[in-house]
Amino acid sequence: MFAKNSPFEDYNISELEDDPPLMEELGINPDHIKQKTISILAFKHVDERLLEDPDMAGPFLYVLIFGGLLLLAGKVHFGAIYGFGMMGSIGIFTVLNLMSQSREIDLYRTVSILGYALLPIVILSAIGVFMRFSNPVGMFLVILSVCWSTYTATSFFETLLELKEQRWLISYPIGLLYACFTLLAIF
Amino acid sequence: MAKIQTSPFAHLSQESLPTFAGVKMISLDNPMTQYGLNATKAFAGSWFSNFWSSLHVYFDVTNTYVIKKLQLITVPYIFRGEWQQELNTDGLPGSPKYNQHAPDLYIPLMSFITFILLSGLKSGFSGNFSPQILGITASSSIIFLCFELLIVYGGLYFLQCLMPSILELIAYCGYKFVPCVAIAFCSILLGGAIYWPVFLYFSVCFAIFLSKSFKRYTAHNSFAYEVESVDVTKQSFLYVVGILQIAIIFFLGYY
Numbered sequence A: 001m002f003a004k005n006s007p008f009e010d011y012n013i014s015e016l017e018d019d020p021p022l023m024e025e026l027g028i029n030p031d032h033i034k035q036k037t038i039s040i041l042a043f044k045h046v047d048e049r050l051l052e053d054p055d056m057a058g059p060f061l062y063v064l065i066f067g068g069l070l071l072l073a074g075k076v077h078f079g080a081i082y083g084f085g086m087m088g089s090i091g092i093f094t095v096l097n098l099m100s101q102s103r104e105i106d107l108y109r110t111v112s113i114l115g116y117a118l119l120p121i122v123i124l125s126a127i128g129v130f131m132r133f134s135n136p137v138g139m140f141l142v143i144l145s146v147c148w149s150t151y152t153a154t155s156f157f158e159t160l161l162e163l164k165e166q167r168w169l170i171s172y173p174i175g176l177l178y179a180c181f182t183l184l185a186i187f
Numbered sequence B: 001m002a003k004i005q006t007s008p009f010a011h012l013s014q015e016s017l018p019t020f021a022g023v024k025m026i027s028l029d030n031p032m033t034q035y036g037l038n039a040t041k042a043f044a045g046s047w048f049s050n051f052w053s054s055l056h057v058y059f060d061v062t063n064t065y066v067i068k069k070l071q072l073i074t075v076p077y078i079f080r081g082e083w084q085q086e087l088n089t090d091g092l093p094g095s096p097k098y099n100q101h102a103p104d105l106y107i108p109l110m111s112f113i114t115f116i117l118l119s120g121l122k123s124g125f126s127g128n129f130s131p132q133i134l135g136i137t138a139s140s141s142i143i144f145l146c147f148e149l150l151i152v153y154g155g156l157y158f159l160q161c162l163m164p165s166i167l168e169l170i171a172y173c174g175y176k177f178v179p180c181v182a183i184a185f186c187s188i189l190l191g192g193a194i195y196w197p198v199f200l201y202f203s204v205c206f207a208i209f210l211s212k213s214f215k216r217y218t219a220h221n222s223f224a225y226e227v228e229s230v231d232v233t234k235q236s237f238l239y240v241v242g243i244l245q246i247a248i249i250f251f252l253g254y255y
Helices: A012-017 A024-025 A030-041 A055-072 A078-099 A105-117 A119-128 A136-161 A165-184 B031-044 B048-056 B063-074 B106-125 B131-158 B166-174 B177-190 B190-217 B232-254
Strands: none
Touching: A012 B232, A030 A055, A030 A105, A030 A119, A055 A078, A055 A105, A055 A119, A078 A105, A078 A165, A078 B106, A078 B177, A105 A136, A105 B190, A119 A136, A119 A165, A136 A165, A165 B063, A165 B106, B063 B106, B063 B177, B063 B190, B106 B166, B131 B166, B131 B190, B166 B190, B177 B190, B177 B232, B190 B232
């Protein structure tokens, strides 16, 4: 057990060496996070094996960066982001499960995918620290990032749920969700 | 000595139960496991899972179905003739994937949410937005919908028509949010003066759509004998339904 060998040691060292490394124990896999981020940024098709392993660490990181960037722009919206994100995720989870006839998805995976697809909006908020969005260029950037996020999330869900003829039908609620998110954060 | 009883989970072995990263989550030694497994068995036949599976049929839609349905709602006069529906073996409308005229719940749900967001946007443009407006619009729309459901259901029942199920009726009456969205969208884009012509056009089209859809219910008689003549009461009920839709769309857009 954890016995002291001498007054100068806190624990028996050999017990600690048997524990797995901290990142593996927490379930954070930085390599997966990096691969998913690059595939979103470069529009590469995501390997299904990566999608099968959902994790919350990437989305959590994105949401923290999002909140931090909004803070830099002078808006404190952490509670609204959290509440609205949860309500929207539960809504999307319900609609997706109702619409998919052959497969099912669980809430954890939905929130994970929606969080990963938030990346273009994080980039938008990074730009938003330096400029206002009321001019036409700003509106164009807003619309572009919402479309990008929606496209990413839709292609992830389509791969997971085998929805071939319902692509626009799932992109509509996801697009509404991201548009509201952007409105919340940018204006 | 107590009799050794066979465990009710004798067919299960510890290896076949799912684990979470190697840690066993369901332990057969624990007496609470029996409680949990009984609860899941009870859930399988419960009202919630039956409700969920009946709801599932109404969400079985495709892209082409949604486009054609929106065409039916906004320009119903293009589609002449009787709107035949193929029925299932138990008399309910078939799945929306195979049948153009079957009701679905995806379009009403999405148009309801869009309508609430557009009302919020409209009030934002006219300067008096608050988050309460979204809640007020949502709850007043639902109250109007319930009120109308009562009237239509009661009318169909007392006129001895073929009764639709509640979900079908919610679907048909929920389609009215599509013209509401169209009217709100046009009045945001084109300004307030265009409101009345647009409102008249979309609400009359929707009244035509709904009356033609309900013909399926009023054409039948719930008694066993055949009725030769067309019932005037049932025809005028269809007109009443149409006028009711116009009134409700007016009230929904009023706020």
